[in-house]
Amino acid sequence: MEPAITIERASIRFGKFTAVDEVSFDVGRGEVFGLLGPNGSGKTTLIRALCGLIPFASGRAEVLGRDVSADPEGIRQNIGYMSQKFSLYADLTVRENMDFYAGIYGLPGTEARARQAELVELTGLQPYLTRRSGLLSGGWKQRLALVCALLHRPRLVFLDEPTAGIDPVARRDLWDLLFRLAAEGVTLFVTTHYMDEAERCGRVGYLYLSKLLTLGTPEELKRLPTVTPPGTKRLEISGGETAATLDRLKRHPAVREATIFGQSVHALVAEGANAADLGLRPDQVRVTTPSLEDVFVTLAKAQQAA
Numbered sequence: 001m002e003p004a005i006t007i008e009r010a011s012i013r014f015g016k017f018t019a020v021d022e023v024s025f026d027v028g029r030g031e032v033f034g035l036l037g038p039n040g041s042g043k044t045t046l047i048r049a050l051c052g053l054i055p056f057a058s059g060r061a062e063v064l065g066r067d068v069s070a071d072p073e074g075i076r077q078n079i080g081y082m083s084q085k086f087s088l089y090a091d092l093t094v095r096e097n098m099d100f101y102a103g104i105y106g107l108p109g110t111e112a113r114a115r116q117a118e119l120v121e122l123t124g125l126q127p128y129l130t131r132r133s134g135l136l137s138g139g140w141k142q143r144l145a146l147v148c149a150l151l152h153r154p155r156l157v158f159l160d161e162p163t164a165g166i167d168p169v170a171r172r173d174l175w176d177l178l179f180r181l182a183a184e185g186v187t188l189f190v191t192t193h194y195m196d197e198a199e200r201c202g203r204v205g206y207l208y209l210s211k212l213l214t215l216g217t218p219e220e221l222k223r224l225p226t227v228t229p230p231g232t233k234r235l236e237i238s239g240g241e242t243a244a245t246l247d248r249l250k251r252h253p254a255v256r257e258a259t260i261f262g263q264s265v266h267a268l269v270a271e272g273a274n275a276a277d278l279g280l281r282p283d284q285v286r287v288t289t290p291s292l293e294d295v296f297v298t299l300a301k302a303q304q305a306a
């Protein structure tokens with residue numbers, strides 16, 4: 001099947017600064033794709049270019065079968081974009097914001113009403129229709145922004161940090177909504193800084209200093225040999241005083257990496273090192289697989305050292 005997005009050696013520059021550097025990957029139709037990376041790594045820039053809002057300096061991309069540079073307008077008609085600073089009009093009510101965006105997409109009145117009703121039902125916005133959007137809580141603003149991005153039935157939606165700053169329950173609700181869209185065949189391209197959200201994506205890519213360092217399913221990334229190199233193992237160490245344990249482990253020659261993870265310490269250690277060697281009780285130590293955070297931290301460090 002034809003992919004929803006194809007990116008081939010795409011670079012984006014602002015003057016002499018390269019914000020996206022020779023990035024290539026595909027996103028399949030109906031996929032929930034996550035793009036991760038530290039602040040400033042180029043995620044928003046790549047999305048803006050895929051929406052035809054800024055040009056590629058070199059390389060190319062196709063979105064829904066159209067060349068982005070050749071037909072940016074055609075692409076914008078067929079995609080949804082929920083940007084980080086989505087433009088809801090604070091003084092307009094929820095209903096008025098929806099009407100405004102339906103107008104922008106040129107939806108005829110009856111079609112706009114039908115689609116709005118469908119999306120209001122999907123998101124539970126009904127009780128808030130007459131409320132000014134500036135008075136909504138963060139989670140409801142985000143839902144309204146999503147509704148506005150979906151009014152014209154896009155087959156592909158870019159969501160740039162859709163859950164930033166909203167509480168865990170609202171985040172989970174929003175993800176439930178996203179999965180319902182994906183089940184209808186809508187392709188979702190999501191950026192996030194939350195590892196639990198990355199875990200929910202079919203595949204994730206990691207941008208670091210403008211370059212794509214890795215891409216795969218969360219499980220594939222956790223199995224990467226660079227993340228747990230031959231001759232090493234990952235341990236979860238619980239019990240005891242985590243800060244003191246971390247301190248001790250960091251100074252131990254068998255320990256390559258250690259960090260606090262909630263109530264425990266995660267460490268990458270030499271394969272032969274046992275609990276006693278590390279000054280720990282056997283019941284404190286469990287061999288574990290890396291978390292996605294371990295994956296990204298390790299890859300970023302390896303890139304820095306290269």
Ligand SMILES: Nc1ncnc2c1ncn2[C@@H]1O[C@H](COP(=O)(O)OP(=O)(O)OP(=O)(O)O)[C@@H](O)[C@H]1O
Binds near residue numbers: 039
């Ligand atoms: N219009 C612009 N002019 C010059 N530099 C820009 C412009 N837009 C973005 N940049 C730079 O490009 C780099 C990538 O920014 P971008 O917003 O894409 O990062 P990001 O990965 O989305 O970060 P965040 O996680 O903080 O949202 C940054 O160094 C940013 O300052």
